[in-house]
Amino acid sequence: MNLSSIYAYITLELIQHNFVSNYKVVRHRQQHQTSRTTVIPTVLFGCALLRNETRIAFCWLMKTFRSLMKKAPKTILTDQDPWMKEATSKELSSTKHSFCIWHITSKFSSWFNAILRGEYAKWCSDFYELYKLETREDFEHQWPQVVARYNLQSNKHVTGLYEIRNYWALAYLCDYFFGGMTTTGRSESINAFIKRFINSHTSLSDFVKQVDVAIDDIKQKEEHDIVSAKCKGSNAKFMSHLQEQAHSVLTPFSFQKFQEEFERFAQYSIDHENDNVLRFYKDINSRKHEVFWDGKIATCSCKHFEFWGVLCRHILSIFIHKDCHEIPSNYLPSWFMVVSSSTN
Ligand SMILES: [Zn+2]
DSSP states (O other): OEEEEOOOOOOHHHHHHSOHHHHHHHHHHHHTOOSOOSOOOOOOOOEEEESSOOHHHHHHHHHHHHHHHTSOOSEEEEOOOHHHHHHHHHHSTTSEEEEOHHHHHTTHHHHHHHHHGGGHHHHHHHHHHHHTOSOHHHHHHHHHHHHHHTTOTTOHHHHHHHHTGGGTOHHHHTTSOOTTOOSSHHHHHHHHHHHTTOOTTOOHHHHHHHHHHHHHHHHHHHHHHHHHHHHHOOOOOOSSHHHHHHHHHBOHHHHHHHHHHHTTGGGEEEEETTTTEEEETTOTTSOEEEEEESSSOEEETTOHHHHHSSOOHHHHHHHHHTTOOSOOGGGSOGGGBOOOGGGO
8 A cells, every 4th residue: 555645735815715624734833833943844734545556546535635625725746647647637627736856857867867978967957957947938948959959859758848847847836836845855754754653564543543643743843843942032133124024923934934035135236227127246147037016016037935935035135225124914925924822
C-alpha cells in the first residue's frame, strides 16, 4: 500500500468562507508560528491510504479531499505522475496545478548529460534562467533561442518540457498563491516521518493509531517552539514604520519573509520615475521591474506578492521613495497575520 498525502494552501477566499473546523485549523497554524524561524509549519489537512496509484484511486482521493474541505483548493503542487495530473484536472478542475521542479530537474542528468557533455552545466544554468523568468512573453521568446543554442529542438524531453511549461515555469505560476512553494519536499518529509511509525505488517487500525501518535509528536514539537520563542522575547529595533507595522501584525514566518525583502529594497534604483521602473543598482543591464502604485493598489512585474503573499523589495522601495509609511491592509493577507486576542 502507498501512503499518499495531500497538502494544499487554502487561500484567503476559502479561509474567510469555509466552515468552522477549517478555520480552527488555520488558526492552529498561526498560533504556532511564534518562533523566529524560516520554516513555516505544515498543516496536515488529511492523509489517505491507497491500495495502488491509479487514475481511479487518485480521482477518489481528490474528490474525497474536496468533499471534506467543502471547496477545491486554489492551488496544488504534486510530482509529475500522469494519473495524478489527470485526476486533478477531472476532480479539481478550478485548481491551478503545478509540478515539483525538483522532480523535473532530477531527471536532467540522465536526459542531457550524455548528449551535451561539456555543455551540460551551462544548459542547466540557462534552463534555470528560463525557469525563473517573470513573464510568459519573455519565456516564449527566450525558450526557442536557448533550445537552439544547444541544438535540442528535436529532443523529446525538451519537447515534453515545453508542452507542460504551464505546470513548472514560474512565468505561468506566479499569478497564483503557492506560499512560495515550488517543490513537494514538505509533503515528502511528512510522508517519511509517518512511515517511521508503520511497516508492512502494520494493521489498518494500528496504522490509524500510529498516525495519531505521529501527529501528536509534531504538535509537541510546535508547543516546544512556542515556549522557546516566548522565552526569547522580542527586543527588535526597526528603522521604518513599515517594519514596525509588519512586525505587529504578521506571523513570525511571514515577517521574516517581509524582512528579507525589506532589507534589499535599497539595492534598487529608480530608472524611470513616472513609470516606477526599478533596476538593481549594481548592474546597468540587470532585469528591470515595473511597479504600479497609485496610493492604494500596488503591483510589481515580479509577482512576488501573488506567489508568496508577501510584498516584494521593489514595491517596498517605491513605498519608501513615495513616503508611504503604512502598508495598505489588502497587502497584509489574513492567513499571514497573527490571530488577535478577540478571536481566541
Ligand atoms: Zn517586485
